[in-house]
Every structure is written in structure tokens, then in C-alpha cells.
Amino acid sequence: DGGITQSPKYLFRKEGQNVTLSCEQNLNHDAMYWYRQDPGQGLRLIYYSQIVNDFQKGDIAEGYSVSREKKESFPLTVTSAQKNPTAFYLCASSAGNFFWFFGPGTRLTVL
């Protein structure tokens, strides 16, 4: 079955450490996205990539970095520069504007 895999589901890190969240899709979608979800707020766009080896900042890119070396993979690194990293992170992919799929999410807690 096609879909998006995010790992791990829960992640704990100490303050000041970088951490990388995995996102893999086997849908052959060109576009991939990272969103952050905080309680009571809509999903906010961190980074997106419409093609391999290219990515763009979203609304809240500060303190995050991404890479897109393969079509299937779009890992997100939460750096120590991100002031409030504890959140739920969702990866998504799309084919054109219409067919969107979401991953199961990773809940990151910084201690």
C-alpha cells in the first residue's frame, strides 16, 4: 500500500540537541511538506519541496533545516536554534494540487 511513513512516533530530546525527523513516501509524489501543529492552532508550514534537490522555506522555517536528496525522502532537522521545538510534526506529500496524503506524525518533546 502506498503512503507516508514518519518515524519515530514519539521522540524525546534534551534542550540544545539537534534532532532529525524522518519522512518517507512511496507514492511517487513530487511535492513534500513539513508542518508543525501546536494545541489550538492550525498546521503551519515549515518547509516544502516540489522537486528533488530543491526546497523552499514556509511560514515558520527559522530553527529548522531540510534536505531532499531523493524523491521518496524529506527529512526535517530541528536545530538547537529553534526556540520552542516541542510540538507535533506532520509530513505530507501531494501530486499536483489535489491529491494530498499525510503521515502519522511525530510528537517531539524537548526536555
Add this chain to the structure above:
Amino acid sequence: KNEVEQSPQNLTAQEGEFITINCSYSVGISALHWLQQHPGGGIVSLFMLSSGKKKHGRLIATINIQEKHSSLHITASHPRDSAVYICAANNNDMRFGAGTRLTVKP
């Protein structure tokens, strides 16, 4: 002001009740999506609308493009419908509402 506003934020219903969740958006769209997020966090797409009305089982979604408004209805609600329902406006990217938390009590 958010580009996508949902109401209500929280909704509690008794099993069997008819549920309506509303979404208003201020951006131009190519499509509007209704999504469902279960307590574990994963999101599934329920509907994608660009006009009119769609029905899937007990779920009905409508959109009025001129008024920039969409509604999600659930008929004969059931406890398993308890989830967060999210409206998202799709143009070149997705703009998400904050979600409506629905709790259906037996």
C-alpha cells in the same frame, strides 16, 4: 485574522445527533479539503471539494464558492466519529483551520 476559520472549536454531541462543522476562508482556492485527525495524530483526507456537495456514507460536505464557506455534516453520529476535523483551503499550498474537536457520547 486566520485565512481559514472553523466553528465551533469544540463540539459535544449525543450518539445519533446530526453534526455540522463550519469553515470560512478568505483566500482564493482551487479546492477545499476536509480532514480527520484521530487522537493518535494521523490525518486522513475525507473530502476534496471545488464546488457543490459530496457524500460518503454518513458524511456530507458542501461548499459555497461565492460565500467562501464550507460545511461538514455527520448524520447519525457515533462515538467512533470522535476526532478533530480540519478544514484546509488549497491554492498553491494548503492553509489549515485550527480544527474542531468533536466528542460523541454514547
